Amino acid sequence: MYKIGILDSKHHSYVLQPDLEQQVFDGVAELQLFHVSSVAELPEWARACDGFISWHLVPLDAGALQQLTSCRAIVRAAVGYDNIDLGTAAGKGIQVANVPDYGTEEVADHTLAMALALLRRLPRGDQLVRGGCWDWRQVGGMPRLRGFNVGLLGLGRIGTAVARRFQALGCEVSFYDPERPSGWDKAVGVQRCESLDELLERCQLLSIHAPLNPTTRHLIDAEALARLDGKYLVNTARGPIIDPQALNAAIAANSLAGVGLDVFADETQRPPEPLASSPDVLWSPHVAFYADPALAELRIKAAQCLRGLLEQGHHRNVLSAVASA
Incomplete structure (x- = not known):
């Protein structure tokens, strides 16, 4: 069983229940949704997750990534990934991917x-x-x-x-x-x-x-x-x-x-x-990406990408800075 963390903000959160993500992993992973402002607010056991789905208001800078002791893959639930330090992730052997085709x-x-x-x-x-x-x-x-x-x-x-x-x-x-x-x-x-x-x-x-x-x-x-x-x-x-x-x-x-x-x-x-x-x-309040089907598409594709990275070790959306590391 994989351990998967979903990092969403306690303010302006996108995910209320990890139901769609749970359907994608379908019994092969234990999922936990965290509404936090930073990785420092995670319980100690959560920092040992195998992979994370990242939403944009929770920074994954160098200091935050150093706290993720067992992480092998991170999927940014968005097109942009500026909240993630790709260099540090590459140095830790963490593959990072995004979802470039939703919305x-x-x-x-x-x-x-x-x-x-x-x-x-x-x-x-x-x-x-x-x-x-x-x-x-x-x-x-x-x-x-x-x-x-x-x-x-x-x-x-x-x-x-x-x-x-x-x-x-x-x-x-x-x-x-x-x-x-x-x-x-x-x-x-x-x-x-x-x-x-x-x-x-x-x-x-x-x-x-x-x-x-x-x-x-x-x-x-x-x-x-x-x-x-x-x-x-x-x-x-x-x-x-x-x-x-x-x-x-x-x-x-x-x-x-x-x-x-x-x-x-x-x-x-x-x-x-x-x-x-x-x-x-x-x-408008950072809503350009949004439609009910688009948000569902984003969540499902992010989970599918993370499952692919953990099970197969690759995905076409892996970012080049990490893939070449």
């Missing part, structure tokens, strides 16, 4: 929804009518979608799905992603930019679909935001890709046409002013 449609749909709400000024229109005003002129100016240039920072699975949705509306799509091989742009029918500066210059709306790593942290800084003057910004990827202080300053200066944020650098506190209350900012 692609949901994040792409949510990105499009936020962008359309901003471009068509839906929050402003809703506010006017609730206040008794039906004068369409009070909504303000709007761009035409056909021919509108959308810039994508990242063209992986989700970025590609977003590109196709904007293309269906007649938008022109550009992207910057140094990881995509030559010809990817032709296959998808989008315009490649060779630098972030080129993308920021070309686009009228920037949508972020990059992973969070040392290269992308605060990649959208004060200088980048200045290049987006009068343009739109949407982030459904990871909050710290945008420098929060620089973004707050840009909102205070009214330099952006509109901002849609599903993620933020600190998702445990109310955002600072003027970001929190600005009518130019549309918020």
